[in-house]
Amino acid sequence: MNFLNINQLKAAELEEIFQLADNFLIPDSNTFKQDPILADKKVLNLFFEPSTRTKLSFEVAAHNLGMSVLNLDELSSSMQKGESLEDTIEVACNLGIDACIIRHKESVIHDLANQFPSMVFINAGEGAISHPSQSLLDLFTIRQNFDQLSKPNYLIVGDLDHSRVLASFLEALTIVGAKNITLCSPPELGKNYSAGPNFDEDLNSALDGKDVIMALRIQHERLEGALNISATDYIDKFQLNHQKLLDAVGHDRFILLHPGPVNYGIELNADVKDQDYCKINQQVMNGVGIRMAILTKALLS
Numbered sequence: 149m150n151f152l153n154i155n156q157l158k159a160a161e162l163e164e165i166f167q168l169a170d171n172f173l174i175p176d177s178n179t180f181k182q183d184p185i186l187a188d189k190k191v192l193n194l195f196f197e198p199s200t201r202t203k204l205s206f207e208v209a210a211h212n213l214g215m216s217v218l219n220l221d222e223l224s225s226s227m228q229k230g231e232s233l234e235d236t237i238e239v240a241c242n243l244g245i246d247a248c249i250i251r252h253k254e255s256v257i258h259d260l261a262n263q264f265p266s267m268v269f270i271n272a273g274e275g276a277i278s279h280p281s282q283s284l285l286d287l288f289t290i291r292q293n294f295d296q297l298s299k300p301n302y303l304i305v306g307d308l309d310h311s312r313v314l315a316s317f318l319e320a321l322t323i324v325g326a327k328n329i330t331l332c333s334p335p336e337l338g339k340n341y342s343a344g345p346n347f348d349e350d351l352n353s354a355l356d357g358k359d360v361i362m363a364l365r366i367q368h369e370r371l372e373g374a375l376n377i378s379a380t381d382y383i384d385k386f387q388l389n390h391q392k393l394l395d396a397v398g399h400d401r402f403i404l405l406h407p408g409p410v411n412y413g414i415e416l417n418a419d420v421k422d423q424d425y426c427k428i429n430q431q432v433m434n435g436v437g438i439r440m441a442i443l444t445k446a447l448l449s
């Protein structure tokens with residue numbers, strides 16, 4: 149099966165993926181075991197936008213599952229000679245490659261999936277539209293810290309409009325039945341959300357009583373012009389720092405997430421980095437287990 153978006157999954161299937169990842173986890177550790185159940189499969193990474201953690205964790209996940217991992221770089225491929233992406237996928241099919249993991253600034257993956265039914269397609273980031281594997285590892289990390297995903301009070305703060313992470317995360321929260329979700333951003337980065345009842349431009353009031361706080365990076369690469377808000381104003385009003393969290397949240401059971409990459413000094417002050425509530429490294433580690441689970445489900449279903 150293809151793994152194209154979160155909405156294709158029901159709550160029971162999300163839980164199935166989490167349990168698969170749980171089973172890959174080495175007990176009492178943050179690492180995932182080698183389990184070469186896909187040793188006869190080949191996977192091709194096709195990343196047309198930059199990535200560190202998604203690309204590397206899909207590679208580590210595939211290696212852990214015994215897969216052959218191939219990488220094709222657009223700049224050194226025959227796409228430089230005018231070959232289309234469709235023809236590139238056809239070559240991959242003819243070479244016996246089983247799955248393509250694609251990150252692209254456009255929504256190309258859906259047409260490719262229709263065009264090449266023998267290939268398994270896995271979405272590793274689709275413009276500002278979706279990032280389903282990220283939302284699964286985010287939920288998996290929350291699930292390690294809270295009993296029920298529907299119960300926490302959620303806050304997402306930062307560049308809402310350009311975040312594919314937010315789009316998929318909100319879909320995933322709906323599937324697991326989360327209802328208490330607050331969004332916070334400067335108006336110019338939250339136009340798609342500011343009319344909603346759960347939008348709060350004031351970070352201090354938005355933080356009050358929250359259990360799961362996710363910060364988002366300003367996606368400069370997707371902005372059409374300069375921001376009106378200055379860096380100083382942004383930091384003053386929207387940056388999360390240790391003292392602001394302690395003062396405004398009102399309890400000490402909260403966790404802090406960020407999908408990365410983090411621009412420390414902008415959306416997060418570096419003083420949050422080593423705090424127990426900061427689960428950013430745990431998110432990165434969980435990327436391996438969740439992507440092992442996604443590859444397993446996609447290739448063995």
Ligand code: CP
Nearest residue numbers: 199200201202407408
């Ligand atoms: N979270 C995320 O997608 O990070 P990368 O861009 O480094 O893959």
